[in-house]
Amino acid sequence: MARDSLEKLLIDGKEVKIKATHGSMIDKRYTGEAKKIAAFMINKMGLSFGNVEFKILDNEEFAEKVALYGTPLPSWEAGQEKIMQEDRMKYRQGVLYEMVGHKFYDPVEKEEYTAVYINQNDTYDEVLSVMAHVYGHLHIQYNNKLAKSIDSNSDKHAYYRDRYREMEGRLDIKTVENLYDYAQTLSGLLDIFPDFHKNKKNEYYGREKEFPEENVYDVYKFTLENVRFNPWEKELLEVVYDINQLVKGARIKILHEGFATFVEDKYAEEVAKYDIDTAFKMRKGILSVADVLSPAQLPYYLGFRLFKDIEKRWNEGKHGVLYNLLSEEQKRIYMKRENRGLSEILEIVKSYTDWEFIFSYADLDFFKSLVKEIEEKKNMVIDTLYGGKYPDYIVEMIKAAQNEELDPNILRFQLLLETENYGPMVYVPRGSFKGDKLLLRQDLSFLNRYTGKLSDKQQKEFEKQSSQMFSLFNRLTINSLHRLSKLWKIPVELETMDSDGKPLTLTSDGTKLYKSNRGEGPNFSE
């Protein structure tokens, strides 16, 4: 152990400092372990990250950090989140083992550290496992293109909290909370796919003045710019808008969790070489997270399987155009030692998002192996551990895709939507705003990106199936429309469709809802 601590960890010639702290004290045992794991990750797996401080917290502190990360302002929502987290930890239900927090500057070491929170009630093996897992997350945070673009500055958030409390003191808690609730409703209308809308042609002439001049996908920003607010209202809305930029992180959830679990699994393999007992416990922990097919665990499940699958295929050379031309029998015996699994995975992690990841790597063979695995597991005794947690509809969907009853792309969408509510895309159409009402239209044009060209019959079937998933007619939407209308002080109209795929227009004047079948429904064409 002493020898380990003398060795420096180097990434690209730069030293990486790692420590585990308990309050203000350094925990020597965990620091040593953390360094050992980091050495494995850096030297054998090729990961890279910055300085890390593992902070070991009790239940209440941990719950508070989680609440603050989810809803950084001290609103009632943060209070609810804290109580919920404390509840879960108390009864060890749906436990959070770790949380990767913000970067902060250590004035003593004069270095920037990333804070990682660990629950002190975890067992020793769990903590080792968690540390390995966290290095996976950190690698993505430091290397993924999208993750790098997300600005999460803890000082900024602390300043926002101060301002929020000041507003409450000056005005009234109820007034401020009320506007906060409205801001939360608006947060569902952020543009989290800005790269989808970039390549639009600009017409320089020959167009009459209209407002807005282009389709506006960021309805939150549009509201900020065009509704007249009092200064404090505007500030609060801007603060929530800024905080919500973190939501972009949802787009790499499967990558994040899948890769971290994959790395954790690799470390368990390493440990097994000298300490089979700990390795077994770690492996059990991994399975209890990544082997449960429930909506909450789907990112772990899918990501872990997929990375394992990719590693195997790229190690054995089972990929590429020529391989896909082979017959089933030939594919089975095909073998070409390439050992490119790990490098392929690191490449994926660098620049992909979930959508690209699932659509380019989860092929029918992968789904086939999933179905096979689930079928086998269902009859095994070990399943009683996680019994009853297999949602049948996911299995049925995968099977339907196998029998070509369901478009595999629809399956992929559905899986992605299960993992995280991406929020529907809604936009203000070009030239639609005249001051008397706000028109919103649902956008489904992004579906075309992944399906390629379809025949008319297929297209019809596709639209019918998607209409059942993507209809916006429900209670939450209606309440949101009421809130939007109160904010804008004019009626708000939403063009969507009902579950049969027919166009449906919902209009709210702030208190009442009107339905009609005029309007064009959602936008399918790009």
Add this chain to the structure above:
Amino acid sequence: MTSELGDAEDKYRRKIDEEDDLILTSVDIKDINDGKTVIKSIPVKINPTISYNGLNQEGDGDSGDGDGEGDKNGGEGGDSKVKVGVDKRRLKQMMENWGLSFTKPGKKDRKLYRLLTAENGIDENQEKTIEAMLDRQMATGYFAKNGFKIDIRDEDIRYNFIEERLIPNLSATFIIMRDVSGSMEPYGEFSATIAGLIEFWLREKYENTVKIRYIAHTDDAFEFNPAKRADFFKLVSGGGTAFRPAYNLVMDMMDGKPYASQSPYRERVDYESEDVFLLHITDGENSDTGPELYGMLKKLFPRLTKAFYLQIEGISDEFYKMVSSMGKENVSAVKSSNDVSYGNVKKVLDKLLN
């Protein structure tokens, strides 16, 4: 341990109480009275967002009140409930759930409400009084024996402490009305100076919550697009000049009637809840001075916080005299030459603003 979250938990508990989500049984109340904290689970609250298949439920057409809340999606099993502790401190709020609301007099508690106010006047704080009564009842063991019963004595009565509060969100509308007939062409710079300085004065006064509306008129009036504000004082148009259409337009803007406009915004001038200022710049030429105009001004001026009438190099003083003779305190009328010197501008502003 320092709590970064502050009182977020308390706020959440208050929200539960307000929305009647927490229901206590008689056993719970007995436990609370014994000094125990009772743990109850309640549904998780979420702010609605536009979503696919939210709550897996089709909306019904007449969900009357706007901000209905609902359970979280049932997908995550036990996650859709949250457990909160209830203690004696919050019993008062619990009582509201039993229909004993003191803040809003309803049918059930009218008798109680009258009983409390008739004798003791409005300065009494009912909530605190009830709290004090409960404290006394619990201390003496009366509550445990008889349950909740209203029995207020002199020692329980608490009084309101009146606190003065500043209202910071007052806002204003400033309407700039300008005669754009040909004869006004040389006065553009002077008009812009005066209007700009008044605007500056208002922005200081109202912390930048000033909305500015531009009206141009000859014998026909329309609202000018504020996006092109730079061009407003250069506007020139032919035709005769009359004031009545212009003042008519202001009335329509206030009443929410349709009016001629080049602006993309159609917002009503809300004279009831915010301050409205009107500046009229003209050379005094007015072809329409009937009794109708006088009647309209009599209706309009009380709605305004202040009206400024600026006449430059007068052709005719008829309207100036009429406005001055009305004797309204909130109307100030000034005649001036077309002189942008410091002395003249100061003189005009002093007269207008005081």
